[in-house]
Amino acid sequence: MCEANAYLLKGDQQELIMESVDILRPEEGKVYIQDIFGGQRWVEGRIKEMNLVQHRILLTQD
Amino acid sequence: MCEANAYLLKGDQQELIMESVDILRPEEGKVYIQDIFGGQRWVEGRIKEMNLVQHRILLTQD
Numbered sequence: 001m002c003e004a005n006a007y008l009l010k011g012d013q014q015e016l017i018m019e020s021v022d023i024l025r026p027e028e029g030k031v032y033i034q035d036i037f038g039g040q041r042w043v044e045g046r047i048k049e050m051n052l053v054q055h056r057i058l059l060t061q062d
Numbered sequence: 063m064c065e066a067n068a069y070l071l072k073g074d075q076q077e078l079i080m081e082s083v084d085i086l087r088p089e090e091g092k093v094y095i096q097d098i099f100g101g102q103r104w105v106e107g108r109i110k111e112m113n114l115v116q117h118r119i120l121l122t123q124d
Binding site for chain 1: 064065066083084085086087088098108109110111112113114115117
């Protein structure tokens with residue numbers, strides 16, 4: 001499977017906020033994320049970087 | 063491999079702009095994308111939606 005883990009940057013820490021992310025949709029000041037099991041979450045912030053080969057999504061609230 | 067293809071939404075068409083995308087980084091009004099071979103491109107626009115299981119990244123200039 002090709003899902004990724006989503007992390008939220010807090011200072012110099014990266015907090016894992018969702019595993020196995022399938023769908024990602026930036027909205028006004030938020031990011032909608034959905035995992036492969038249908039779990040959903042809206043996170044305040046924006047996408048900072050994604051690295052698909054490393055299965056990493058990094059969100060930030062900066 | 064878990065890279066994805068990037069498409070740019072133009073009207074109701076989706077134009078394939080890069081295959082095998084590895085890294086994706088939204089910047090001011092642009093999106094930086096890099097493929098697994100090191101090819102780089104900056105696309106004017108923003109991320110509309112990503113679907114990792116379907117290996118699809120959709121950008122828009124709306």
